[in-house]
Amino acid sequence: MRLAEHANQDVANNASNIGALVSFVGQVRDMNDGDSINTLTLEHYPEMTEKALLGIESEAKNRWDIIGSLIIHRVGTLKPLDQIVLVAVTSAHRGEAFKACEFIMDYLKTSAPFWKKESTNQGERWVDAKLSDDAAKARWK
Amino acid sequence: MRLAEHANQDVANNASNIGALVSFVGQVRDMNDGDSINTLTLEHYPEMTEKALLGIESEAKNRWDIIGSLIIHRVGTLKPLDQIVLVAVTSAHRGEAFKACEFIMDYLKTSAPFWKKESTNQGERWVDAKLSDDAAKARWK
């Protein structure tokens, strides 16, 4: 299993000006749209992924006073309970880290070139993009 | 160092209906209001803390479709870089976990009976409650 990873700065909690660390972990659920999930395979566009993750982190740093951020996104074949993505953000105060972490997730879902394919007992199928993810992104305009 | 801890349900990521884990860690900063912090001592009201944390988690579960939550709050004397508080929330989808985690933090800051005293080179001082924390709580009305 390969990793697409980008950190705009070390997000380790070893900087004494850090007061808040907000993190998000996404994991594979065993059910989707009523069907049992056997595996979930993530395809991506590697050169564009790197640029997209850098751009999202850079935009988050422009918008909020954050200290560090980290994005790790898995690609390849995963199974239920596997972790898909980690986003972690540090800041002096909690509001900035909460907003930036959710912003990064909303942009990751709608702007970074990853595609999910599920394997169910009914066969394989590509996951459709969700209108709710577009709506989540639109909040940040 | 004692712990005030409450979990309304195991927040471990071993339930296959969990798609999202949002967590917040608060840590002691080395500066506050322009002064260098040597130690930070947290006093609390133990019997009321238990009741307050249970109440906050219960309200979060009423408001959002979350699967589990965990609050760990330290008391006693801490130093810069020490972790003060952990809040973790799991849910099927990310929006619920983000909102519930931030809600729990905002209520913890304004409703749970903890008090901070800083030791600086200028001596000891109780930390004043912040209007910004009241404003953060008021968003959820």
Place this chain on the structure above:
Amino acid sequence: MNINILYFARIKESVNYSSENLDLPSDVKTVTALKNHLSLRGENWANLFNGKQVVRAAINHTLVDDLAAINAGDEVAFFPPVTGG
């Protein structure tokens, strides 16, 4: 009636008490009345309850306002606005 009173943080230090057991006169039936009753103890008590600083009260581990009724056996707590998290 007899109640227990607890004091926390800045307030504990200003009155130099952390807890006490107290017999109340029969006309002291609310948080406000208890604050007024305690204010008779001297200047530091009076200053504490003169309204210039926020003093929160809890009865039996629940936050209450100053109109809340006090009953025999209650645990009443006084503390400043909380600053945890």
Place this chain on the structure above:
Amino acid sequence: MNINILYFARIKESVNYSSENLDLPSDVKTVTALKNHLSLRGENWANLFNGKQVVRAAINHTLVDDLAAINAGDEVAFFPPVTGG
């Protein structure tokens, strides 16, 4: 001019290509023109670009709209709306 084209996910499967190097006629200068040009290859290509499904395009790793200009040496990618995270 000569460009590279990449296809991803559902689109890669429907055209059965993951990448190709292509010499474009001189009048194919935008993403729209490239889509029309590729549609001439047959029914599965025409169906892909007939507007009934969303096909996103990137040039040199940046998302673009259909009016974007294509230059010699560009890497053009076609893919469905993303579903990561």
